[in-house]
Amino acid sequence: MPANLPPQYFETEKKLKTAKTPQEKIAILEELLAIVPKHKGTEKLQAQLKSKIAKLRSQAQKKPVVAKRGPIFLVDKAGAGQVVLVGGPNTGKSSLLAALTNAKPEIADYPFTTRLPQPGMMPYENIQIQLVDLPPVTEEYFEFWQAELIKNADGILLLLDPTGEDPVGDYLVILAKLEERKIELVNEEVAIPPDKFLFQKKTLVVINKKDLTHEESKLRELQDALKPNFNPLLVSVVQKEGLERLKERIFNFLRILRVYSKIPGKKPDLDEPFIFRQGSTVMDMARMIHKDFAEKLRYARLWKKNDLHLQGVRVNREYLLQDEDIIELHL
Ligand SMILES: Nc1nc2c(ncn2[C@@H]2O[C@H](COP(=O)(O)OP(=O)(O)OP(=O)(O)O)[C@@H](O)[C@H]2O)c(=O)[nH]1
Ligand SMILES: [Mg+2]
Incomplete structure (x- = not known):
């Protein structure tokens, strides 16, 4: 065991003893991996942590019934990059997947239409980019596997609906739920160091339903509430407005x-x-x-x-x- 580990490492390591499900253990191990200083002296420890995570992941996938908090759904990456669609209920995530890719997700005007991750391939010039639709994130619902998928993705597309009762509140709930799982959204310009890759996610903010957005003040309030330097794109998925620009932004933000x-x-x-x-x-x-x-x-x-x-x-x-x-x- 390398001597120069920060105290925070040992604090977090204690939590491993009380963790019950593989999911909880994975989360703690990922945290440890982020804390470990990255240099030659800790390479062995880093490798050990990674192999424990890999083992737990495969266990959790093989025995979904045993895992108390349910199975882990992972989506194999395909194409030039993987972008996950994150947002509250009815924000239009599945509609966007249907508009940009070959996938045929279920779309409906009630919440929680989407229950499982669904990938689709978006053609962009001479390449394909993978988009993954997810169930919504709410105060009450944010499954372990959703966070895992988000951490593994190359970027996030955060879909917001400015026509709801409290668009700013909905946005803050998503930030808070992600933060509980240590995921921080960063804007397109931020350079993410490799050891922060799981926890900082490049995010493109898309405000949907432009066709229904008649209250300028509500829209401005939402724009003002966004983290600094998030430069949101206003679109209407149903009217196919802004989608070409969106594709370009997705391509650019994946670098x-x-x-x-x-x-x-x-x-x-x-x-x-x-x-x-x-x-x-x-x-x-x-x-x-x-x-x-x-x-x-x-x-x-x-x-x-x-x-x-x-x-x-x-x-x-x-x-x-x-x-x-x-x-x-x-x-
Ligand atoms: N007017 C308008 N309606 C939209 C737009 N995009 C999506 N909708 C509608 O919003 C409703 C919800 O769309 P979905 O694509 O199912 O939303 P979702 O985010 O996948 O919802 P969940 O799966 O429940 O999280 C549907 O009735 C869509 O037709 C838009 O740009 N304008
Ligand atoms: Mg959906």
């Missing part, structure tokens, strides 16, 4: 890079991009293709899909990839 691979002397395949996150380098691309490539890589040549001036310029292994780069690896 996706599409990179095309090119073989010397041949044309690149522009239909099948490799997907990276901002901050990836030519080395990461080589590693993804083959581990030998990463070792043997000497340099790369770069083309830009939309810039004819930059043709086959030589870049080094640390070159930071940009969206729509065309890369030829040289070993």
Whole structure:
């Protein structure tokens, strides 16, 4: 056991003894993982915590009947990124999933229409982004597995309805419920350190039902109540207003890079991009293709899909990839 753990670690660790369900244990272990300082001396401890979490997750999935607080539903990631739809009842989450993806969720004007997570694929230019519809979050209802899905996602789309009785109150309830599970919403610009990934979630706020929003003051009140630098997008899912802009915002906030691979002397395949996150380098691309490539890589040549001036310029292994780069690896 490394000596330099903060006192908070041992406080939290005590809770493990009294935790009963696998879900409770997972939550505590995740907390511990976040507390552990990230350096060489704690690598073993971090690995142990991660493997305990993985074991508990698979147990919980195999034996949903034993788990007192119910099963864990996880949705395998697909496409270039996974975005979960979070919001109160009737805010239009399922309507949005139906409008943007191939999925056919149940939509109705009563609350709790959605009971299980439902994924759908949203086409965006030459890639697909996965959206996952969830049951609503309310004061009384926020299942353990919903929080788990949110923590695992690449981003959150928070849907708000400004036509209800107390839109600001509904928003604050969601923030509070997420906070109970240690999830903090951050705006699109915040750079999240890797060890905070489970707990800080990039959030795009979408205010729906623009077509019914006639009370300017109520809308402004809701906008003012949002955390600073949340730049909400006003849409009407039913009238398909603002949806193209929304798709663009989803793509941008995921910080996706599409990179095309090119073989010397041949044309690149522009239909099948490799997907990276901002901050990836030519080395990461080589590693993804083959581990030998990463070792043997000497340099790369770069083309830009939309810039004819930059043709086959030589870049080094640390070159930071940009969206729509065309890369030829040289070993
Ligand atoms: N007027 C209007 N109605 C909308 C809009 N979007 C959704 N609705 C309606 O709002 C109701 C609820 O829509 P759903 O998509 O089922 O809402 P939800 O957020 O999935 O609801 P839960 O599954 O209960 O959490 C339905 O009657 C929709 O037709 C919109 O932009 N304008
Ligand atoms: Mg729904």
